[in-house]
Amino acid sequence: MSKAKNGPANGAVKPAETLAEGGAEAAQTGQEPAPDYLDQLLRLKAEFENFRKRVDREKPEFFKLGKVEVLAKLLPLYDLMQRAHHEVQSAHNDTPLAKGMEGIFKEFEKLFKEEGVVVMEPAGKPFDALRHEVFGTVDRDDCEEGCVVDVLQNGFLLQDRVLRTAKVRIARKPKKEDGPGVAGPEVKI
Template identity: 40%
Template sequence: MKQNDSFQELDNELNENREHAEMDNENTAAQADTDASSTEEGNVEVLDASHLKSEVQRLQTLADDYQQRSLRTQADFDNFRKRTQKEKEDFAKYASSKLITELLPIIDNFERAISASGDIADNDSFAKGVGMIFRQLEGVLKAEGLEPMEAVGQPFNPEFHQAIMQVESDEHEEGIVVEEVQKGYMLKDRVLRPAMVKVSM
């Protein structure tokens, strides 16, 4: 009877140990599942953060590019506006240049007539009348910005002078305008017609 009781106790103990082992296995498996789930969630979080960081960098680069394009466009527009404004001002400033250029030969003829009238006897009234007309025309053109050049005695400058001849001169060193054949004119700060001159050699 005692032996049966012992067997029964051993059997009970084995059953208990088996139950405990099964519970431990179940707990271990559950913990493993939990750890695996946590690891996956962590990986997902890391992937999401990396993706967001990459997307932020891409958008920042795109925004910088748009800003640079905007600045370049603004600069181009400002340059265009300034250039257009200057062209408009230049056009207004020199709008009368074509008319004045056509009038220059008339001024030349007036000057020749006044000079020739001095050789004609009893022609004072004619000379005075022509001189008065010439001064009136000269005043109108001067009001538009026309100014004659001072060429004689100046160093030859191809921007202002057109040399038609070189002459020997004891009074001037080489490269000096010694005679003005046709007067040159400036319209404001621009050469309207260069002076025809003779230059010392």
């Protein structure tokens, strides 16, 4: 028993082109081709091509999403390193430990810069609900109502998209007290 040279091995599947040619040969020899199988095969081939194209389009988005998640998880560590950095600078500490912490903080800043992470600087700017989270108000006459006056926790942007909102306090105009003997508006219940 000999195998045909061009025939598939036991259990192997013929490529779509070979099956299509087989259908054409069957039509020439008077045999009826299996249109259902050929149609299913062509549809399956088209579906697979569409799937491959969709995966190629979505792959960068998946990588970007993973990058966003990792960077967001690094933000609390960055906050701690930033506090330590400020403490070391204010204490003028030149110990090897302080220098090591300074080096780690600089590497964090370098990594964030390379990845496009930017620290928001909302102080003195109008409140923006998409970028800021209000954690209180402060009575102030010297700035506009709704202006950010204190930053409690830094916010971060990743290529102009909010990675973490800034936790802020905003200004409000102080309430004016009525003078003695001056009645306020009458309230009816």
